[in-house]
Structures are given as C-alpha cells and as structure tokens.
Amino acid sequence: MRRLICTIGLLFAAAASACAAPLPLEQVAPGVYVHIGQHKDFEDGYDGDIANIGFVVGSQSVAVIDTGGSYAVGLRLKEALRAITRLPVRYVINTHGHPDHVFGNAAFAGAEFVGHARLPEALSLRGDAYLRNLKQQLGAAAEGSRLIAPGITVRERQTLDLGGRTLLLTAWPKAHTDNDLTVLDTASGTLWTGDLLFIERTPSIDGDAEGWLAAMDGLGDMPAAMTVPGHGPVTRDKKGALARQRNYLATLLRDVRSSIRRGAGMTETMETAAASERPHWQLFDAVNRRNVNLVYPRLEWE
Amino acid sequence: MKNRPHGSRCRYYLSSLTALACLACPLPAPAQAPAQAPDGSWPALQAAYFPGKKLEPAPFIRLTAPSRAASGDQVPFAFSIDHPMTEKQYIKSVAVFVDGNPVPLTAVFHLTPDSGKAEIATRIRLESDSPVHVVAESNDGRFYVNAVMVKASGGCSGPATGDEEAARAGAGKMKLALDTPFKRGDLNKATLLIRHPMSTGMQRDLATHGFRPAYFIDRIAVTYNGKPVLTADTNIGISENPSIQFGFLADKPGALQILVHDSEGATFRQAMDLGG
Numbered sequence: 324m325r326r327l328i329c330t331i332g333l334l335f336a337a338a339a340s341a342c343a344a345p346l347p348l349e350q351v352a353p354g355v356y357v358h359i360g361q362h363k364d365f366e367d368g369y370d371g372d373i374a375n376i377g378f379v380v381g382s383q384s385v386a387v388i389d390t391g392g393s394y395a396v397g398l399r400l401k402e403a404l405r406a407i408t409r410l411p412v413r414y415v416i417n418t419h420g421h422p423d424h425v426f427g428n429a430a431f432a433g434a435e436f437v438g439h440a441r442l443p444e445a446l447s448l449r450g451d452a453y454l455r456n457l458k459q460q461l462g463a464a465a466e467g468s469r470l471i472a473p474g475i476t477v478r479e480r481q482t483l484d485l486g487g488r489t490l491l492l493t494a495w496p497k498a499h500t501d502n503d504l505t506v507l508d509t510a511s512g513t514l515w516t517g518d519l520l521f522i523e524r525t526p527s528i529d530g531d532a533e534g535w536l537a538a539m540d541g542l543g544d545m546p547a548a549m550t551v552p553g554h555g556p557v558t559r560d561k562k563g564a565l566a567r568q569r570n571y572l573a574t575l576l577r578d579v580r581s582s583i584r585r586g587a588g589m590t591e592t593m594e595t596a597a598a599s600e601r602p603h604w605q606l607f608d609a610v611n612r613r614n615v616n617l618v619y620p621r622l623e624w625e
Numbered sequence: 626m627k628n629r630p631h632g633s634r635c636r637y638y639l640s641s642l643t644a645l646a647c648l649a650c651p652l653p654a655p656a657q658a659p660a661q662a663p664d665g666s667w668p669a670l671q672a673a674y675f676p677g678k679k680l681e682p683a684p685f686i687r688l689t690a691p692s693r694a695a696s697g698d699q700v701p702f703a704f705s706i707d708h709p710m711t712e713k714q715y716i717k718s719v720a721v722f723v724d725g726n727p728v729p730l731t732a733v734f735h736l737t738p739d740s741g742k743a744e745i746a747t748r749i750r751l752e753s754d755s756p757v758h759v760v761a762e763s764n765d766g767r768f769y770v771n772a773v774m775v776k777a778s779g780g781c782s783g784p785a786t787g788d789e790e791a792a793r794a795g796a797g798k799m800k801l802a803l804d805t806p807f808k809r810g811d812l813n814k815a816t817l818l819i820r821h822p823m824s825t826g827m828q829r830d831l832a833t834h835g836f837r838p839a840y841f842i843d844r845i846a847v848t849y850n851g852k853p854v855l856t857a858d859t860n861i862g863i864s865e866n867p868s869i870q871f872g873f874l875a876d877k878p879g880a881l882q883i884l885v886h887d888s889e890g891a892t893f894r895q896a897m898d899l900g901g
Contacts, residue, residue, distance in 0.1 A: 366693065448829050452779045586804055586816075588746065588870075590689070590701045609695075616695035620748070620866060623818060624800070 345403035351557045352511035354380040362524045362605045369460045371396045374423040381485020384413035390427030394467030397427020418517025419500045420445040422453045428471040438473035439494045439502035498535035512548035522555025525610035571600045589619045683769035697780030699864045703746035716743035717764045725755030731862030741812035746870040750780030782827040792822035797893030807900045816870045825861040844886040850879035
C-alpha cells in the first residue's frame, strides 16, 4: 500500500520528497546493509552521496549508521530501509561529524542519535559553516538538511542492543577527526570504521595524522570478518586496507617534514609531498593538497 | 524596519542616500555600475582607502596564490614587485586586501630601500571566494594595483583550532631562520614564524556561547643593524601562527631584530646575529 501511495506520489513532483527513490544497497552480512557512496570531491560535482551509509537490523529494532550528506539522501536511505524491514529505527549512529555523513539525520528524526562525546561540540563549532557550504554546493537539493546532535554520547565504549544483536561502539582519540566512533556488529563480525579507514579515495585529515596512525593500530587489533570503510568498497581484507592507508599517511608526514627541513615552502610541498602514493588513490590532487595545507603549518613548529 | 509605520519615509531616505552616493561617483549613472563590477566590492574599497588616487594597473606586481585554495584558514599568498628599490626610487608600502573578507584590509607592508626587493610571502584567511587586491605605493607617490581571484571558504568564522588558554600561553614564541646561507652585500631572505592564535572575533566559543574575542598581532617590525627593513601592520586576515617571508639587504654582518606587538598591547622580541 505504501509503495502504491509512493508511486502515485512520484507522479506528482511535489510529493517526491515524501517518497524518494530508494538508494541501492548491498547486504554484506545477514541483516547488515550498506550503500556505497561515490568518489566525488566536495568541490566538483558533489551531490551529498559520497559516504558509505547503511544499517543493521536486529530482531526488535534497527540502527542506522551514518545518514548521508543531505536530507534527500537520508530519505532515500530510509526508503531503501523500509523496503527491507518494518522494524522501528531506534538508533542513528554518526561515526563522526563530517557533512557527508550526518546531513541526512533529519530523515530519521524521532530516533535516538548516538555519537562520540566530542561530536556535539564539533557540530556546534562548524554547523553554521557546514550548512552554508551545503546550500552553496547542492542548492535546492540541500532543502530540509539540518544537523541533529547526539543525545547518547560515547566516551570510551558502549553497547546498543537491537534485540538478539549487540553493537559495540568505540570512541577514538583524535585521528581522522576529534570525534571518530566505530561500530562493531558482534553477530556478523562486521566492523564499520567510519572515516578511520578509506579505501580507494584519498584519506583526508581533519584531526591528527599521528593520532590516526595510532588509532589504526587499534583498528588492526579488532576482530572483523567484514569491514565497512567510510569510503570505498566493503572488504574482508582489513589488514591490507589499513596497510595501504598507513603507507599514504606515513609517506605524507615523512615528505612534509623533509620539505620543511630543506626549506621548501608550503605551496611547493603541496605539489611534491606523497607524490609516490598518487597512483594508488582517487581524487589524489585535491585531497592531498588539503592534507598538506593542514599538516605543514603544524609540523613546521616541531 | 517592517514594524515601523513610516515605510515611505524610509524609502525617501534611502533614495536620497543613493543620490548623495552618486554625487561622489565618477561613473555617470548607477545603472552602469554592475557592468564593471566583476570584482564586487573593490570599487567601494578603493574609494574608501585611496580616495582621489589614480591606481595604475601593474602586471609587474606578480602575485602567487592558489586559484582554488585547499583551505580558507591558511591560504599561501605572495607578491613580488619588479620595481627598483633604491634611495631614489622604491616601493614604500604594499597593501593587501581580500575583498570578500569581513575585514578586507589584511596587511600593509612598509618597505625601505634596505628591504632589497618588494617581495613578501605569507598565509592569509579567506572567508569566501574573493579577489585579492594588492596596491603598491612608490616613494614618488604613484599607486599601482594588481589582483588575483582565489576560491576558498571559512577562514574567518571557521572553528579556532585548539584551546584558547594554551594558545594565549604560547603566544609570541618565534622561529626565525635565513632561507639560504648569509650573503654579505646582497639580498638575503628570512622566514619568520610567530605563535599567535590571531583570533578573528568571529570564531565560536562554546564556553561562553558567544565568540572568542578578537586577539591578533597588529604590528611586526624588522630591523637589520637598527635600520628598518620591514614594518607590517597586520589584521585578522593573516592566518593563525603567522608565517612571513621577507627580504633585506645586508651590507655587513649584524643583527636581524624582530619586534612584534599584538592587539592587547603585548610585545615580543627575537633576534639573530648574522655573518659574524
């Protein structure tokens, strides 16, 4: 019936937002569904659908893990979810505060929002700028997007019960951002890393590169049959993916330090640092430059 | 204004203001203004800072900036002016404006023949995509202008990094180094790094639910053997932990001395002996 109403609704463009086209999903483990975002840069063709988002279905309720970069994307995730289960969405977990992961939150208003203990602060510091940028990037497609801060915050660890299924949440020290949270579905051994792990897409630093390398040691130790990165394909080879990311971050730090030592300026370093990693990553030029821009001014005080 | 009953009077005031403003306009009619305003607020800035002056377009002011900056917080920006720097003929000041910033005047660099070359590299903040205008004044009273468009965002109102207390405690610490070994009787280049939050007054403060007060370096004075080689009047458009690369002529061994002053009246000093 609902589908029929939506089909009718779609005939009238005005009602489209109430029943958006469902996002394509992959079932990566029993009851674990992921929508794989595309590798687009924020400054070039950004459509709000670049991050991996999805949900885990328990016997009594559902937990959504990240909601996409706009209200519209969040609605499309919800539409896909409703095609799979009628169980209530009890939790919405945000793996960190970046706009491509959280602006779909409003589509799940009414659920309990869960995030790192530092997420509320990050959202209030940057929320205005994030929303301004989103409107500039998406225009009318940003409509309805707003930030919802978590009511449940995690300092170290916490479990959520979905009915016969437990999610283990881990809050990390400053790494990709200062509010990274991972989610382990213990039933299937699926680890959602958020942006602590990038596959294919060049890792972007907004926290602390050294801290991120340390967090990756911890991620390596976590048991996971399947790993859902923040960007890129789902993998069974967490170790290999972490090693590739480690190569990039370590090379970047080494090259920037070496530039500073020999007196090369930041602009020149943006062109040269981590160049050996370029063939291995997508969107390398744009993201790597931003990383150098962040890392260089800090490392020159070492 | 919508609660006030005298809408028509408001319109009257507005239109008379427009008329007054146009008396001061060199352009014949306001309708033509948009056609020549690809760089937005520059005509107004020029009128405010250089009233009655003729600004000559100057491709010899060479500007280096990313067309699309990786971050609005730390945008690398440099100018290099191909102009003599002799006692008879030199560039005495260079003003840098980011047209679209809340405080467009980012810095004024005062130079002397002992600067050796009118050339500075630094890092600036951009709140939004904006032209950056550079106006150079020569000692014979001529004004030269050039501009470059830079895309970036969030540099002024974006979150301050780190803890304000820690930033205040560390403010004024400096690193000063020559870029190449000392060259006697020649142009030398040095890079100065200064620890300072350069708070813009537009960054949110979660503790007070307001904004961190503006707190920034407003003057950097550099001398070599007591002679001024650079005096920079700086504002919030200069990035946190300022980095400034400058040149100076060194006729003999001596001391390069830095004196930094901030908006709360604190002063910080640094010196380096060269060629000894």
